[in-house]
Amino acid sequence: MALKHLLKRGALLAAANWQTVAIQFVAQTTFQVLLAVPIIGAAILVAVVLGADLADLLQGSMREIFTTIASALLSEPVALVAFMVAFSLAVFGGSILMFLVKGGTVEVLLAAHGVAGSIEHEPITVDSLRGAAQFTLKRFTDGCSRLFRSYLMLGLLLMIVYGLSVAGYLVFVVYGYQMVSGRALIVGWTFVAALAAGVLVAWITIVNLFYLLAQVAMAVDRIGLGEAFRAVARFVRAEFRELAGIFLLVLALVVAAMFASALAWSGVGLIAFVPLVGLAVFPLQLAALLVRGLVFEYLGLTALGAYVSLYARDALRRRDAVKASAVRSPVQHPV
Numbered sequence: 001m002a003l004k005h006l007l008k009r010g011a012l013l014a015a016a017n018w019q020t021v022a023i024q025f026v027a028q029t030t031f032q033v034l035l036a037v038p039i040i041g042a043a044i045l046v047a048v049v050l051g052a053d054l055a056d057l058l059q060g061s062m063r064e065i066f067t068t069i070a071s072a073l074l075s076e077p078v079a080l081v082a083f084m085v086a087f088s089l090a091v092f093g094g095s096i097l098m099f100l101v102k103g104g105t106v107e108v109l110l111a112a113h114g115v116a117g118s119i120e121h122e123p124i125t126v127d128s129l130r131g132a133a134q135f136t137l138k139r140f141t142d143g144c145s146r147l148f149r150s151y152l153m154l155g156l157l158l159m160i161v162y163g164l165s166v167a168g169y170l171v172f173v174v175y176g177y178q179m180v181s182g183r184a185l186i187v188g189w190t191f192v193a194a195l196a197a198g199v200l201v202a203w204i205t206i207v208n209l210f211y212l213l214a215q216v217a218m219a220v221d222r223i224g225l226g227e228a229f230r231a232v233a234r235f236v237r238a239e240f241r242e243l244a245g246i247f248l249l250v251l252a253l254v255v256a257a258m259f260a261s262a263l264a265w266s267g268v269g270l271i272a273f274v275p276l277v278g279l280a281v282f283p284l285q286l287a288a289l290l291v292r293g294l295v296f297e298y299l300g301l302t303a304l305g306a307y308v309s310l311y312a313r314d315a316l317r318r319r320d321a322v323k324a325s326a327v328r329s330p331v332q333h334p335v
Contacts, residue, residue, distance in 0.1 A: 003245040009120035010246075010305030013112045014298055016132035020105045023140070024297045027101040031094035032062075038086035039065055045079060046072045095159065099151040100144050105301070106219045107143020108135050109308050143219075150218045153225050158211050162204070169200045209247060212304065216311045239310055246310070250303040257299065261292045 014021060039062070046069060047054040057068055066087070073080035116132040173193050210232060217223065217231040236243060
């Protein structure tokens with residue numbers, strides 16, 4: 001199957017089962033709200049106890065706000081520990097929700113792949129999309145129930161890998177800076193630290209891809225965690241070119257969507273400074289956030305649909321090879 005056909009198939013499967021896009025968006029938004037609760041509470045605490053400006057504390061991205069608040073709480077160890085515990089609980093609870101929802105999403109896309117036929121080779125019509133629409137509440141909840149335990153174990157392993165990766169990066173940066181501090185190598189070390197950050201981002205991206213493929217393998221082959229790793233390794237070796245093509249194209253689409261979103265958001269932000277007219281911008285900002293979230297979720301499910309189709313094709317090829325090998329093997333009769 002050509003790369004463009006794989007991506008088209010994934011896009012059509014996601015569009016036909018648009019309910020999964022909406023559910024993923026709601027779950028992701030809920031996760032972000034859960035993360036915002038301890039951060040806003042800690043920001044209010046810092047503003048009241050330490051006299052910091054609340055508006056300054058809540059500026060920037062979620063990561064920047066978290067760093068600012070954690071730095072401000074260094075002088076209050078008890079408050080810092082309480083904030084870290086509350087934030088960790090929010091991350092854990094939100095992650096469990098995402099693991100649960102992803103099971104239903106993969107189950108629906110897998111069912112859609114099974115009945116869609118050669119939808120990527122046909123004209124895009126309402127009837128063709130209706131034929132691939134396999135979302136039902138029962139199928140979604142059955143998928144959540146069937147895959148939750150496996151996805152939970154996989155997700156916990158992912159969080160451990162995240163923690164070890166970030167901790168390793170921080171140890172490397174801190175100890176490296178202490179070794180070159182006050183020496184002429186400090187300029188070169190700045191470049192090395194930036195390079196290390198790039199390596200960390202690339203590593204996390206690869207881990208996320210492997211995590212997504214493991215989810216697909218668990219759903220298609222109905223296997224456990226250990227077998228999923230071996231299945232993914234075999235799958236990557238067999239379909240490396242198609243996998244790399246899907247990943248790079250979807251990544252390019254996501255980057256393009258991020259730039260378009262940033263440009264649109266900056267344009268709306270300029271209008272917000274105009275007196276009276278700026279009052280009408282708030283609904284536009286909410287609509288922009290809604291569209292942005294749905295577009296990114298749709299791109300993610302497009303990639304997931306393409307991975308499901310590619311893995312299911314590979315699994316079918318492996319089963320056919322096993323059957324053919326069994327037919328060719330001579331039957332041994334006792335003498």
